[in-house]
Amino acid sequence: MATATTVHQVRRPSGLPTPEDFAFVRGPLPEVTTGTALVENLHLSVDPYMREAMDYDGWGGGNDLDTPLEGRSIGRVIASRTPGLADGDLVFHRKAWRTHALVTPEEATVLPGWAGVPIRTRLSLLGGTGLSAYVGLTRIARLQPGEDVFISAAAGGVGTAAGQIARLLGARRVIGSAGSAAKVRHLVDDLGFDAAFDYHDGPVGAQLAKAAPEGVDVFFDNVGGDHLEGAIENLRTHGRVAWCGAVAQYNDLGNPPPAPRNLYDVVSKSIRLEGFLVREYNHLQGELEDLLVPHLRSGALKPDETVVEGIDNVVAAFIGMLRGENLGKMIVSL
Amino acid sequence: MATATTVHQVRRPSGLPTPEDFAFVRGPLPEVTTGTALVENLHLSVDPYMREAMDYDGWGGGNDLDTPLEGRSIGRVIASRTPGLADGDLVFHRKAWRTHALVTPEEATVLPGWAGVPIRTRLSLLGGTGLSAYVGLTRIARLQPGEDVFISAAAGGVGTAAGQIARLLGARRVIGSAGSAAKVRHLVDDLGFDAAFDYHDGPVGAQLAKAAPEGVDVFFDNVGGDHLEGAIENLRTHGRVAWCGAVAQYNDLGNPPPAPRNLYDVVSKSIRLEGFLVREYNHLQGELEDLLVPHLRSGALKPDETVVEGIDNVVAAFIGMLRGENLGKMIVSL
CATH class of the missing domain: 3.40.50.720 (NAD(P)-binding Rossmann-like Domain)
Known part of the structure; x- marks a missing residue:
């Protein structure tokens, strides 16, 4: 049976986070309830703003302890119980760090196909x-x-x-x-x-x-x-x-x-x-795509990314990014 | 015979200027040459930016020693040898601190009459x-x-x-x-x-x-x-x-x-x-006047000014302004 992995924040760090601030929680896949869809994540983003979220609880705009440190992600719908999302849809959502996320249609954006542009670009140049x-x-x-x-x-x-x-x-x-x-x-x-x-x-x-x-x-x-x-x-x-x-x-x-x-x-x-x-500027996403996609498609523009493999490496990738060990955008691919 | 007084900067101050940084130079009225007009100044402005000018010579955008510390002024034309200015014109120019200034038409702006608005407002709210x-x-x-x-x-x-x-x-x-x-x-x-x-x-x-x-x-x-x-x-x-x-x-x-x-x-x-x-915004002078003049005329708006009398007090007024001794705009009336 398939297993889901979720990465919880378990401690508030002081200064640079350490691996002990996180816990990897494994369990069965979440049950797909009416109105939701199960997404198998393909790429997770680790970003500087997440460090700030680690300092505050949910009420303060941050992250509650013993819950996943949420972030931008791209995944594929593998089981849907909502008409808003179909099996096989590629979606962008903000419910990582997880291998599997349950999302509502409001929480997920179905991604357009940009022929010739790798989908994970939605977490770098197009994200x-x-x-x-x-x-x-x-x-x-x-x-x-x-x-x-x-x-x-x-x-x-x-x-x-x-x-x-x-x-x-x-x-x-x-x-x-x-x-x-x-x-x-x-x-x-x-x-x-x-x-x-x-x-x-x-x-x-x-x-x-x-x-x-x-x-x-x-x-x-x-x-x-x-x-x-x-x-x-x-x-x-x-x-x-x-x-x-x-x-x-x-x-x-x-x-x-x-x-x-x-x-x-x-x-x-x-x-x-x-x-x-x-x-505050998410409404400019379309404008960004209009500018960049043609250049990405032609190959004139290449996303500059450091890609780390595997959910087990997401904490190391995050800490490495905070230490400036990456070249370009740090992405974790699952 | 009438005498002109000119206030020269004779020294570069360190920190707050002192009276010794200036000299009062008295002499005959300047001769009106072709293309110029002689202005008898009525009001002189003392402003913070003049302190900065005291640190640099003319090449550096400041004030050469043994020349007047120039500043905004309002005066009346008393002798003109240029068709651009007529005897009796009230003008704004930048060639104070002097009791009498020789100006070309390019150096002087003939002031409109704002009925009921004191002319020296052109150095405060309208300046x-x-x-x-x-x-x-x-x-x-x-x-x-x-x-x-x-x-x-x-x-x-x-x-x-x-x-x-x-x-x-x-x-x-x-x-x-x-x-x-x-x-x-x-x-x-x-x-x-x-x-x-x-x-x-x-x-x-x-x-x-x-x-x-x-x-x-x-x-x-x-x-x-x-x-x-x-x-x-x-x-x-x-x-x-x-x-x-x-x-x-x-x-x-x-x-x-x-x-x-x-x-x-x-x-x-x-x-x-x-x-x-x-x-960089002198082109907005008309816009400023459009906004303020009606309120000045009606009396709803009153210029907030500290007026000091006499050219002999211009240095004290300037230093006092730098020390914050004024309420509102500091003006020297002659």
């Missing part, structure tokens, strides 16, 4: 990760064609998406910072960044000035702290900073980055800084 | 001060009717203008902070602020929370530092911070305010922060 990059660039920073962009944590999921999408939006130069020489090479050699640097090699401001002697127009920030300070140094008049949700994440790890000492230079440079949460 | 408040509220913070506004340095020139204009724009509650009990009383009793507090009386965040238990939507900031931190604590989701040029001023006094420790809360609250320089 919340890509949407974060797209919203930050188009709605927050309002990137214009011909402008120059700097991206922090550029080798991470949102970072690589931001670099690729900035290019599609007509950015002139795309510059990234990352945490290792391998990541820097990946950005320039595999993802078409015009320049990249390892932030361990020197002050961000000085390295950015070297990579972008004429300054930059937009800073897509996943980091804050010294990256923000270095960006403010190098932003042109009327520059914009888009602060992705991941920045707040750092606070929860107990190490809030220092606020930049040059913050008030945003006045003399007429700079705009704006934070955003991607969950 | 750069009012325009700073108007731009910050309408173009940067994009204040909507029914929203709540918090203003720092609320008893200063830009602050009182922001409070009055926010009300005209339909703000629900207008809250200010200031540096003395007298200023707090002035805001509530004379200017119609709904609440105000003395920032010496306790942490800004806690005092603002008491004055605005439901939070605020917009923070018009002239100060930065602990005011920004307290505002971020109390801003609602999608709150906006408009940073007026005056904030940068503090850097030049050698005491840059600390960046707020809760800066990254702007992500979870989707807050927007934006700096601006009013000089």
Whole structure:
């Protein structure tokens, strides 16, 4: 008989989570009740925002202990008792980390077939990760064609998406910072960044000035702290900073980055800084697909993903992602 | 024979300027050359941005030593050798601090007559001060009717203008902070602020929370530092911070305010922060007049000004303004 595995959060972590904060619970497949469908999950997403959810209970917008740490997932309907979902449907839902999830039609989105585009792209470039990059660039920073962009944590999921999408939006130069020489090479050699640097090699401001002697127009920030300070140094008049949700994440790890000492230079440079949460922009999913799918189909755009196999590795993948061990979007395939 | 007085900057100050940084130079009236007109100044403006100009020479966008510290002024043409200006014209120009200025038609704007509105209002509510408040509220913070506004340095020139204009724009509650009990009383009793507090009386965040238990939507900031931190604590989701040029001023006094420790809360609250320089918005002067003049004429709106008499007091007025000794806009009338 088939067995379902569910990954519970059993403890509130302090700082970086450890394997002991989770428990793998195995049991029979859930019974399909009227109005629901059973989904066999194919791909699970591990994302920075989940770390924040671990700090609060359900009432606080987080995760109750001894329940699964829920997240984005893609699966296939294997048994339906609702007319809204049919056996064989590929669906996106938010009820991982589980091998099997019971969903209502309201909780699941039947995925369109994008011929030639791998379905797990719905968790990377065509998912919340890509949407974060797209919203930050188009709605927050309002990137214009011909402008120059700097991206922090550029080798991470949102970072690589931001670099690729900035290019599609007509950015002139795309510059990234990352945490290792391998990541820097990946950005320039595999993802078409015009320049990249390892932030361990020197002050961000000085390295950015070297990579972008004429300054930059937009800073897509996943980091804050010294990256923000270095960006403010190098932003042109009327520059914009888009602060992705991941920045707040750092606070929860107990190490809030220092606020930049040059913050008030945003006045003399007429700079705009704006934070955003991607969950307010789900209505732009169609717009994101319209932009990206043709390029994904033609092969001109390739999702940048680190894929880990097996539900047993989801906790390690999550912790690894928080430690920055991934290149691009971290996905767990079952 | 009439004498002209010109106030030169003779030294670069460190921190707060002192009287020794200036010299009063007296001499004959300037000779009216072809294409110019001689203006007898009636009112001079002393503004925070002038402190910054004192740090740099003309090439750096500042003020050369042994030349007048230039600023906004209103005067009357007393001798013209250009068809663009006629004897008796009331003009706005930027060539104070002088009792008499030689101007070209390009350097002077002939002022419209606003029946019943004192001409010196062109240096307060209808001048750069009012325009700073108007731009910050309408173009940067994009204040909507029914929203709540918090203003720092609320008893200063830009602050009182922001409070009055926010009300005209339909703000629900207008809250200010200031540096003395007298200023707090002035805001509530004379200017119609709904609440105000003395920032010496306790942490800004806690005092603002008491004055605005439901939070605020917009923070018009002239100060930065602990005011920004307290505002971020109390801003609602999608709150906006408009940073007026005056904030940068503090850097030049050698005491840059600390960046707020809760800066990254702007992500979870989707807050927007934006700096601006009013000089980029001079094209909105007509819009400002359209809004304010009817209310000024009816008496519903009164410019909040501290008027000092005599060119000999311009330096003291300037230093007093930098020390926050004024209520409302500081003007020197000759």
